[in-house]
Amino acid sequence: MTRVDSAKHSDTSILRPEQADVLNGDVDQQMLRISRIGKTLFDVANCVIRFGDTPPVSSDGGRSIEAIETAFCYSMPLQDEPVVAPDTRSHSPLGQHRAVTGAPYIRFYASHPVYNGDKALVGSINLVDYAPRPAFRERDIQLLADLAALVERELHLRLINASQLDLQKKNKNLRRKSLIDPLIGTWNRGAIMRILTIEAVRCDKAGVPLSLIVADLDFFKKINDTYGHPAGDTVLVKVASRLRSCIRPQEALGRYGGEEFLIVLPGSSHATAMAVAERMRLAIVSQPEVIAGTALNLTISAGVASTDLFPTATTEELISRADMALYAAKDAGRNRVVKATPDLS
Structure with missing residues (x-):
């Protein structure tokens, strides 16, 4: 398994401006839908969609179990290949993680990389649970890859929508300029x-x-x-x-x-x-x-x-x-x- 240099690939600059709201923690409803699909599909405690290296700010100061699970996923280095730990206690280095050895005692972890349209690594989709999953096989990894593809598609749609909005804004500005007298600023x-x-x-x-x-x-x-x-x-x-x-x-x-x-x-x-x-x-x-x-x-x-x-x-x-x-x-x-x-x- 190849580890990607986290400092290089998780930099916020690789996300385009229209995608930066996700990185800043404003996970929108579409991302929440994909997360709910992942939880239901794999019957796990949580499905966390991660962007960059900084977890979103939690309203409860990071004390909730969901915030702890999210922080756990963000503590993992971004990797350019799927990661599967059927039992975190016997997985190195996860076995030494404080969320594994102590509360909340996470026993299963899996992740799949997420890329932007430029094929740069921008995040991952992660599964966490509190019981080992020794039967997590190739078919499950493919399903996780399909979920990651949904996230990547959402990023691509955001790019298209933002480009369209930018084009509309430019057209509106050009149209307004064509209606304004350039000298005195009134209607022409x-x-x-x-x-x-x-x-x-x-x-x-x-x-x-x-x-x-x-x-x-x-x-x-x-x-x-x-x-x-x-x-x-x-x-x-x-x-x-x-x-x-x-x-x-x-x-x-x-x-x-x-x-x-x-x-x-x-x-x-x-x-x-x-x-x-x-x-x-x-x-x-x-x-x-x-x-x-x-x-x-x-x-x-x-x-x-x-x-x-x-x-x-x-x-x-x-x-x-x-x-x-x-x-x-x-x-x-x-x-x-x-x-x-x-x-x-």
Whole structure:
């Protein structure tokens, strides 16, 4: 029988992260099921599934008989071949173990190695009992090997599941990145338009209004021409942050154009939308932004449109109405909010 270097093969690094919960003692229900199968199949006191060299922490401080049996199994060096001690008292070196010579007087022990997908030894499945088993034969060793294969299969399934979860997480992150404006961190044009479409359908079914705001940063070209595009980018980031602070979690802010923002307000009437737009205007104008040591007094103009006043309007028509109101605000001197009405042209 070949003994494997325990320090080399039972290192936690040979278990992949998704398998480490077992090694840390969080033996899940599937491992407990395999353990119960082993106890019933071999009619033994316990079937212990072991990973690594450190036994799991027992809630009773290791005083229970199950904790003692587990500690006994963990005290055995991991080996790359099955171990069978039909009578531990006549087996060297088990005959000198304190759990054999003293309480609880373990008289039978058998184990089979467990490997991970990389064929590295990571643990073992162990049988313990309190009566000798002289009739433990080759057929029983094969059954124990089958149980070990179940444990290895569970480790493999964990690896597959973890890989799938990791892939889903990466796909979700990639999808989110594809929807976020990389400069200012708001929804990009495609994303905010999709949100608008979804909310339009939802609000229509719920019988509640849908409002939107189109807001534009005044004199943005002058900022770019005077202070440079990096300064202009910084201004956009600052403005987006202020606008975001004015809306609720269920509302959405997106970059509709260069310095133009689209805000979707599901469930909001035109009066509420006007109040939100005015709050945004005040948030921008209330305090200058210091860019490259220069204080810039910023303002926005905004147009508001709502299904309150345009109940049959499509999302494109609603945006067009808000755009018309925005242009009216610009024509009226900027730094103001204008509501779209049926007679506004």
